[in-house]
Amino acid sequence: MEGFTNLIVKIGRGVGGVVGTLYQAGRDSVDTVIRNVIPFMAFISFIIGLILTTGVGDWIAKGLKGSASSLPGLLLISIVCAIPILSPLLGPGAVIAQIVGTLLGVEIGKGNIPAQYSLPALFAINPQVGCDFIPVGLALGEAEPETVEIGVPAVLFSRVITGPLSVVIAYFASFGLYHTSK
């Protein structure tokens, strides 16, 4: 009888542990969505509303159409984003990349930018990723102060090379993407 009770208790604990884990995971994900995702959705929705209903959209379309629907134009965007002085300023929260991405998305949706340019564009708007966060990121990896001192300019200079390079790679990888046989 003692053994049987122990077994019941053990099973109960096990099930409780699994349910608890799942419940906590659900709580975490809802927390993330409410604190990080929905606020940004609200902000982006406002910007999209503004673009679609006012003349701002046409103005942006003219500016972006030339640069975002050709390889040289995308390269130019990536080079600007990778400039070592600009890249840490453009980085925080990826807000700039998210806004430009949304603007490009609206233009792609309207057909002003060909759909296959979506892939190189994803890299063109983002050579500055994490450039604002290098000292913190290195500190999280328990780097010495000397490493941080060298690591910050090393990453910034590396982006000048790898930023435009990533656009070229993505451009060649986009062949056959959303290809229409007409």
Place this chain on the structure above:
Amino acid sequence: MFLSGLITLSAITVDKPTGFLGALATGAEDFIKVFNKGGSVLLSLMGGILPTLIVLLTAVNALVRIIGAERIENLGKAAARPGIQWYPVRYILLPFVAVFVLTNPMAYTMGRFLPERFKPAFYDSAVSFVHPILGIFPHANPGELFVYLGIATGIKELGFGLGDLAIRYLLVGLVVIFIRGIVTERITARMMAKAERSA
């Protein structure tokens, strides 16, 4: 009251208001139009993506809790080894696993298993992967979802599937972080040698 008045007014067809008051009325309608449109965009985003995202986040969060983050530490130790065959581990496999399991920004803590000269390159490699992973595993960086989603929404608008874009973004991302890791490692090595000579 004010808003509902405007909406019912625009539903009935009457002559277009003219004069000063007419201009004001048109202005008011245009004003609220921006937010009506924004609201419908918000609703479509929340209805379309959020439910999937919440369920996916829950599943992956639970999976990571059950696996335990400490198990990937061995991978970090393997990536620290010198030699050309460990490059793909250090700048493809480790960033991928770290970003997937630990998510942004805790993924960068995996750098602590690497020697100092690899740390900047690993950070560069890992941080460059927090967006390409979003198309398939949005749990890794939900706060910056719109880097991918902004452009993906346009593709969806055209009625195309997102799978092709998502998988190519991920694969090209892996190639890019590999190159980025190698380039940054070289630059770091050169700068460290220079700093040593001048010291």
